[in-house]
Amino acid sequence: MSQAFLDQVTHFARGRVAPEAAAWSIGAAPDPALYREAAALGLLGVEVPEEKGGKGFGFATRAAALEVLAGADFGFAMSLVNTHNIALRLCEAGQDAAAARYLPALLSGRMHACTALTERGTGSDFAAIRTTARQVAGGWELEGEKAWIINGRQAGLSIVYAQCAEVGDSSGIAAFLVDLNAPGVTRYAIDSAFAQTSLGTGGFHLSGVKLPLEAMLAAPGTAFKAILQEINVARTYVAAMCDGMMQAALDSAAAYGAERCSFGKPLNAIPRWQTEFEAAQTALMQARTATRQAVEKVTQGADAQLAAAEAKIGSVSCAQTHLPRLLQLMGAEGLRPEHPFTRHIAAAQIAGFTDGATNILKDRVARLTARKET
Numbered sequence: 419m420s421q422a423f424l425d426q427v428t429h430f431a432r433g434r435v436a437p438e439a440a441a442w443s444i445g446a447a448p449d450p451a452l453y454r455e456a457a458a459l460g461l462l463g464v465e466v467p468e469e470k471g472g473k474g475f476g477f478a479t480r481a482a483a484l485e486v487l488a489g490a491d492f493g494f495a496m497s498l499v500n501t502h503n504i505a506l507r508l509c510e511a512g513q514d515a516a517a518a519r520y521l522p523a524l525l526s527g528r529m530h531a532c533t534a535l536t537e538r539g540t541g542s543d544f545a546a547i548r549t550t551a552r553q554v555a556g557g558w559e560l561e562g563e564k565a566w567i568i569n570g571r572q573a574g575l576s577i578v579y580a581q582c583a584e585v586g587d588s589s590g591i592a593a594f595l596v597d598l599n600a601p602g603v604t605r606y607a608i609d610s611a612f613a614q615t616s617l618g619t620g621g622f623h624l625s626g627v628k629l630p631l632e633a634m635l636a637a638p639g640t641a642f643k644a645i646l647q648e649i650n651v652a653r654t655y656v657a658a659m660c661d662g663m664m665q666a667a668l669d670s671a672a673a674y675g676a677e678r679c680s681f682g683k684p685l686n687a688i689p690r691w692q693t694e695f696e697a698a699q700t701a702l703m704q705a706r707t708a709t710r711q712a713v714e715k716v717t718q719g720a721d722a723q724l725a726a727a728e729a730k731i732g733s734v735s736c737a738q739t740h741l742p743r744l745l746q747l748m749g750a751e752g753l754r755p756e757h758p759f760t761r762h763i764a765a766a767q768i769a770g771f772t773d774g775a776t777n778i779l780k781d782r783v784a785r786l787t788a789r790k791e792t
């Protein structure tokens with residue numbers, strides 16, 4: 419892990435992202451210049467090889483950087499990593515032409531990118547997607563709609579999952595690289611009462627979008643299995659990001675608890691206040707242990723299915739339980755947008771949906787544990 423890089427990211431997160439994020443929790447969108455600053459630090463290419471213009475670090479550094487960034491703003495960190503994921507994918511063998519075309523824009527923060535599985539009618543039941551890919555002379559034609567996509571409102575490039583066979587046939591699903599500025603694509607924004615404008619959530623319609631043959635990144639029969647593997651990486655960094663939000667909330671509550679007096683003594687001298695604070699600290703320590711195990715598995719290239727699911731369940735649930743309690747410890751002051759509490763509480767709820775909803779993950783953990791025991 420590169421400590422010098424993480425120190426720079428910490429400086430950027432605290433000095434540049436956190437102060438701007440206060441406005442994002444009340445509806446403003448991030449300034450595009452901030453993405454370019456993030457890019458200049460290397461945040462859009464943490465794991466991209468140096469010869470392709472990235473930093474060439476490993477997954478542990480990516481997870482640690484995202485943890486720190488999410489402490490400032492989960493949505494901004496998620497937006498960056500979703501672009502990063504596409505940049506990394508373009509570094510795989512066989513993608514030289516696409517890499518030459520898109521990597522410079524992605525790594526410099528001029529273009530956002532996204533991964534589009536979800537549709538209006540289909541989330542957890544991914545095999546039921548209705549976006550179709552039909553083979554036509556010289557390529558493919560895509561028809562359908564994707565919804566609830568991070569960076570969906572501003573992305574220039576997407577990996578889109580589409581059905582090449584009958585709806586419900588997971589072996590018919592393939593992945594395509596789609597230029598979202600192509601004819602036939604119409605983007606739209608999705609607003610939510612949880613603000614989080616920094617996620618850039620949106621969707622797009624695909625009406626007869628023509629793609630060349632080489633736009634297929636993963637063929638039917640491989641795409642469904644591949645996404646189930648890739649998602650372990652995402653679950654692990656989302657766990658780290660929830661840990662980062664908890665740490666930021668603990669830091670804010672600790673500072674305020676030392677300075678604010680009630681009934682003649684600092685808040686942190688009140689036993690009930692201390693008990694709640696320490697319970698949150700202990701819960702974060704436990705969540706971090708599971709996150710570390712998942713990071714190790716991913717880094718080693720080992721089977722991370724169980725570890726990633728357990729880490730995400732643990733860290734999301736720790737954040738969903740303790741962030742509201744830490745806000746309570748702040749009194750009314752905790753509601754101000756310059757503190758991270760309300761933004762992080764909304765983000766913890768969102769983290770409970772993205773990359774596998776919690777109930778689905780709980781069932782998966784039960785199945786994998788039962789399999790291990792037999």
Ligand SMILES: Cc1cc2nc3c(=O)[nH]c(=O)nc-3n(C[C@H](O)[C@H](O)[C@H](O)COP(=O)(O)OP(=O)(O)OC[C@H]3O[C@@H](n4cnc5c(N)ncnc54)[C@H](O)[C@@H]3O)c2cc1C
Pocket residue numbers: 532533534535536539540541542543565566567568569617619768771772773774775776777778781
């Ligand atoms: C802000 C935000 C950003 C997102 N970004 C992306 C993105 O970039 N790309 C993308 O492809 N998707 C994205 N998503 C979509 C996300 O992956 C889905 O929300 C998620 O898969 C859950 O699907 P759903 O919301 O349709 O809920 P549903 O699948 O309709 O489920 C509703 C509830 O029922 C539970 N449930 C459903 N089926 C079962 C079952 N069999 N057993 C137990 N419980 C069950 C779920 O856990 C959930 O709690 C995003 C979502 C949000 C909110």
